[in-house]
Amino acid sequence: MRVPFIDLKAQHAALAEPLRQAMAAVMAECAFVGGHWVRDFEAAFAAAVGAHHCLGVGNGTDALAIALRAAGVGPGDEGITAANTFIATAEAITMAGARRSSSIAPTTI
Known part of the structure; x- marks a missing residue:
């Protein structure tokens, strides 16, 4: 079927x-x-x-970056994301001024 x-x-x-x-x-x-x-x-x-x-934006990267800024994320903060995320997630963390970090455990790959 x-x-x-x-x-x-x-x-x-x-x-x-x-x-x-x-x-x-x-x-x-x-x-x-x-x-x-x-x-x-x-x-x-x-x-x-x-x-x-409501704020209309042109793409998901901007939406994520604005949401992070609205939540108060900025310089001195760390954004933790999955290592296999779409690039927009990591880029939005950087755009908000935070340090991005991601890692995976070798046993869960």
Whole structure:
């Protein structure tokens, strides 16, 4: 029996037309960074999750770095991560000003 991992086509179908319309509006205004589209997203997302604030970012590395800074991580701190993590994890620790560290035990490889 073949069990699909995830049916992206089915998920996209319900959102296809609203996404096309939203992308067309953004393209028509050439509003690719910042502006009212981002402010509208941040307000809607904050409301959806019950938060007072939301900050839209361009990638996961920035999201991790901002979260670390918001938590007070900075120079003099140590960020411990798994040795086989994606590079963004270690990079975000460095971007926050902390020293990154990772190790694995030879018996658990």
